[in-house]
Amino acid sequence: MSVDIDTVKRIARLARIAVTEDEAEHLKGELNTILGWVEQLGELDVADVEPMTSVVQVDMKKREDIVSDGGIADQIVANAPETEDHYFVVPKVVE
Amino acid sequence: MTDLTALTIAEARDGLDRKAFSAVELTDAYLSAMEAGRKLNAYIAETPDKAREMAARSDDRIASGEAGPLEGIPLGIKDLFCTQGVHSQACSRVLDGFKPTYESTITANLWADGAVMLGKLNMDEFAMGSSNETSCYGPVINPWRSDSGNADLVPGGSSGGSAAAVAAFLCAGATATDTGGSIRQPAALTGTVGVKPTYGRCSRWGVVAFASSLDQAGPIARSVEDAAILLKSMASVDPKDTTSVDIEVPDYRAAIGRSVKGMKIGIPKEYRIDGMPDEIETMWQRGADWMREAGAELVEISLPHTKYALPAYYIVAPAEASSNLARYDGVRYGLRVEGDDVVDMYEQSRAAGFGPEVKRRVLIGTYVLSAGYYDAYYLQAQKVRTLIKRDFETVFADGIDAILTPATPSAAFGVASMATASPIEMYLQDVFTVTVNMAGLPGISVPAGLSADGLPLGLQLIGRPFDEATLFQAGRVIEQAAGSFAPNRWWGVGG
Numbered sequence A: 001m002s003v004d005i006d007t008v009k010r011i012a013r014l015a016r017i018a019v020t021e022d023e024a025e026h027l028k029g030e031l032n033t034i035l036g037w038v039e040q041l042g043e044l045d046v047a048d049v050e051p052m053t054s055v056v057q058v059d060m061k062k063r064e065d066i067v068s069d070g071g072i073a074d075q076i077v078a079n080a081p082e083t084e085d086h087y088f089v090v091p092k093v094v095e
Numbered sequence B: 001m002t003d004l005t006a007l008t009i010a011e012a013r014d015g016l017d018r019k020a021f022s023a024v025e026l027t028d029a030y031l032s033a034m035e036a037g038r039k040l041n042a043y044i045a046e047t048p049d050k051a052r053e054m055a056a057r058s059d060d061r062i063a064s065g066e067a068g069p070l071e072g073i074p075l076g077i078k079d080l081f082c083t084q085g086v087h088s089q090a091c092s093r094v095l096d097g098f099k100p101t102y103e104s105t106i107t108a109n110l111w112a113d114g115a116v117m118l119g120k121l122n123m124d125e126f127a128m129g130s131s132n133e134t135s136c137y138g139p140v141i142n143p144w145r146s147d148s149g150n151a152d153l154v155p156g157g158s159s160g161g162s163a164a165a166v167a168a169f170l171c172a173g174a175t176a177t178d179t180g181g182s183i184r185q186p187a188a189l190t191g192t193v194g195v196k197p198t199y200g201r202c203s204r205w206g207v208v209a210f211a212s213s214l215d216q217a218g219p220i221a222r223s224v225e226d227a228a229i230l231l232k233s234m235a236s237v238d239p240k241d242t243t244s245v246d247i248e249v250p251d252y253r254a255a256i257g258r259s260v261k262g263m264k265i266g267i268p269k270e271y272r273i274d275g276m277p278d279e280i281e282t283m284w285q286r287g288a289d290w291m292r293e294a295g296a297e298l299v300e301i302s303l304p305h306t307k308y309a310l311p312a313y314y315i316v317a318p319a320e321a322s323s324n325l326a327r328y329d330g331v332r333y334g335l336r337v338e339g340d341d342v343v344d345m346y347e348q349s350r351a352a353g354f355g356p357e358v359k360r361r362v363l364i365g366t367y368v369l370s371a372g373y374y375d376a377y378y379l380q381a382q383k384v385r386t387l388i389k390r391d392f393e394t395v396f397a398d399g400i401d402a403i404l405t406p407a408t409p410s411a412a413f414g415v416a417s418m419a420t421a422s423p424i425e426m427y428l429q430d431v432f433t434v435t436v437n438m439a440g441l442p443g444i445s446v447p448a449g450l451s452a453d454g455l456p457l458g459l460q461l462i463g464r465p466f467d468e469a470t471l472f473q474a475g476r477v478i479e480q481a482a483g484s485f486a487p488n489r490w491w492g493v494g495g
Helices: A005-014 A021-043 A073-077 B009-017 B023-036 B048-063 B105-112 B160-167 B184-190 B224-234 B278-293 B306-327 B342-353 B356-369 B375-397 B423-430 B434-439 B468-482
Strands: B043-046 B074-078 B116-121 B173-178 B193-196 B216-221 B264-268 B297-301 B402-406 B443-450 B456-463
Touching: A005 A021, A005 B356, A021 B306, A021 B356, A021 B375, A021 B423, B009 B023, B009 B048, B009 B224, B023 B043, B023 B048, B023 B074, B023 B116, B043 B160, B048 B116, B074 B160, B105 B173, B105 B224, B116 B160, B160 B173, B160 B184, B160 B216, B173 B193, B173 B224, B184 B193, B184 B443, B184 B456, B193 B224, B193 B468, B216 B224, B224 B443, B224 B468, B264 B278, B278 B297, B278 B402, B278 B443, B278 B456, B278 B468, B306 B356, B306 B375, B306 B423, B306 B434, B356 B375, B375 B434, B402 B468, B434 B456, B443 B468, B456 B468
Parallel strands: B074 B116, B074 B173, B264 B297, B264 B402
Antiparallel strands: B043 B116, B173 B216, B193 B216, B193 B443, B402 B456, B443 B456
């Protein structure tokens, strides 16, 4: 499978990364090189193989359903580019 | 007084306990070395005030007989680890100005054991790279130079700053992380010891995530014993990381010096790849001879799916990265570039914040996870991963205790020498290390000799899950036979 320039732009949009026309063209070549290289996995018959979900077989840890952390709103917004009253500020999203 | 930075961690601990020198003196020696070594670009943030303050507290604890296992030992910390109030950017512009309000579990463990922080170390952006050239702070220069020239060489990556700082005596040891080889490959290229523990041995809490099912932190040190001492402090069972495994951390140091008589060491035939330089092949053979002379039994083994590990990795790792890196949106931390609307703001922030290699991987990951392609790529790769793990399980079930391989397919290469190569050329640096991450196993890289051109080469040992002790035991045998290696100090000479 290979990608065309429109596909590159579509995935860049999905990934929320702005790309210029030149960058998209360049990325098309690189992505196709990588995708062509991983094609070799198709040589393997994996019809009866279970996909790996975890390298170490352990039961998911559980803990009591109680509040164990919190009250640190100052810390949570401390690194934000723009905040107001413990809210993150973003450009207007609804008219 | 002799140069305090030349001491191993074990020797420095001994000297501190005997009051031969103070923790502040030891820290000052490293701070001077760091200043003289700035040409190497290993540190991207030095924290001298914090270091002296921590060292002074260590001296107090030593005086009152409360010294911890790492009391007064000055360490460098990879920029991927969150350290409270201190620069933590994964060497990415997208995290510009980020100072965490919390401490990673691993660094918290180190400070609780008395270690001193010297600063944050350079690395490939988000740990994506094998040469430390994708860092937004520029490349790290390997302290090693070849016999035939003075060209700047890469230290490997992604933990290139960690490896270079340890090799150049700019810290006593360093933290590092390994998703596809990022501890073992730079250790091999700098003549240092690097340990990638079993997945789940060290907590991932507070370590910036790259590919969560593969990421594992570990130490880079100047000796096998120092690596054992560091791993003992770094490893823990952590309720804050659900993949942290509930197994007590053993005393790894106790394994050092134990005989390997009767141990079965596997030599996988699939690691004899086309185009492998003769000197790598020769070093591998010499390593096998050392193990045999020490009483181990060498067994030829087969790991049939080896060649598929790297392509499968380049589906799994970018897929997980594309998901993990979705959080960098210009809203909660780091860089924000204003746009016409909120989506434009995301797109401009991420376009300006991520470097080319990170963008490449996020796009590959987004593609393989997108509607219609998930089964063909991601599911297929996870099935291949099952086969890779099964290969290892089979040989371990047959009684193999550890597997011996080369650590890298070549010695250190020139800075910018791969600039025009295909990305896959660089990815091949991890051909011998990536299988270990795919299977979640522990691996160690130990210096084994010098190339014809005078550059360090390393051997890798791969162990059973949670059997790091055997790697320290067998790694020590290689170290004893090969000796240790230090670069000629060309940096900081004449200013």
